Amino acid sequence: METARPSLTMGPVYYLWDSAKWRDFHFRIADEAPFERVVIGETVCSKRQHFIEPHIAEVIERLENAGKTVLLSTLALVTLERESRLIRELARDSEYMVEANDLSALGLLNGKAHSVGPLINVYNSATARLLAGRGACRICLPPELPFSSVKRVIAETPGVDFEVFAFGRMPLAISARCAHARSKGKIKDSCQFVCSDDPDGLPVKTLDRQSFLALNGVQTISHTCQALLGELPDLAACGVSAIRISPQDCDMVAVASLYSAALDGAIGADEAVDKLRMLYPAAPLSNGFHHAREGAAWVARARDTAQAG
Secondary structure, eight states, rough: OOOOOEEEEEEEOOOOOOOOHHHHHHHHHHHHHHOOOOSOOOOOGGGGGHHHHHHHHHHHHHHHHOOOOOEEOSSSHHHSSHHHHHHHHHHHHHHSSSEEEEEHHHHHHSSOOEEOOOOSSOOSSHHHHHHHHTEEEEEEEOTTTHHHHHHHHHOOOOTTTTEEEEEEEEEEEEEEEHHHHHHHHHGGOOTTGGGGGGGTTTEOOOOOOEEEEEEEEEEEEEEEEEEEEETHHHHHHHTOOOOEOOOHHHHHHHHHHHHHHHHTTOOOOHHHHHHHHHHOOTOOOOOGGGTTTTTOOOOOSSSSSOOOO
């Protein structure tokens, strides 16, 4: 039986990019990138919403005209009444499929077809089946899930499309406080949007000056960049429906094209990894979680030189 080729999904932009950059990025994704579906909407901080709000309609139109399916993301953490109201309205009124990234959205979406994003911890098949019974038809598994668990969840949860987070700095935690603002002498309520100074995240080092994590507003992300390329055949064989690519501040059309070529077998895994390192030199590549190792590890193929995470 021939293995079905997974499609490509682009996740939401986690970072604060200015309005024009966010709009033009999605226009180019619409026109040039081989994604089947694109998730848009503010996921990390509701204060950023007004940067993208003026352009959401035209971005959706451009994506749909290019034949791409659009999903709308919810916030990953709801702490204010206005944020709760925003999600209630989205769940009630959206004509597009909603991707839940917080448990509060799941109750509102109960009984409606929806997607579950990688910020919701789906660690086993019992959870996946529960969510499917409440209307989840697509689940992006968390990036920290090892391949053995991915296989088991998919095998034991029929009727759901599963995605795997295969490129991008990994979302690790989110907080009601903003360490990014605090690091620059600001507070959350008057942050002056200092996170916009770091369109790819603010690197964090340990006291020994070793690279550790990165900050993105209220979100903590990995220092390393998840890169599953040599792993794509195994993911396809176990029934993964889509490969998720999370936007970074680099040529994402080239990144998506590289993953598409790897899925088609048009480029070998070693060559693809070499090219990816050139396309995104800002962070070391990692695949440790997938191999049941520490997330920052790089589990090298035979030809690859071991790389510190």
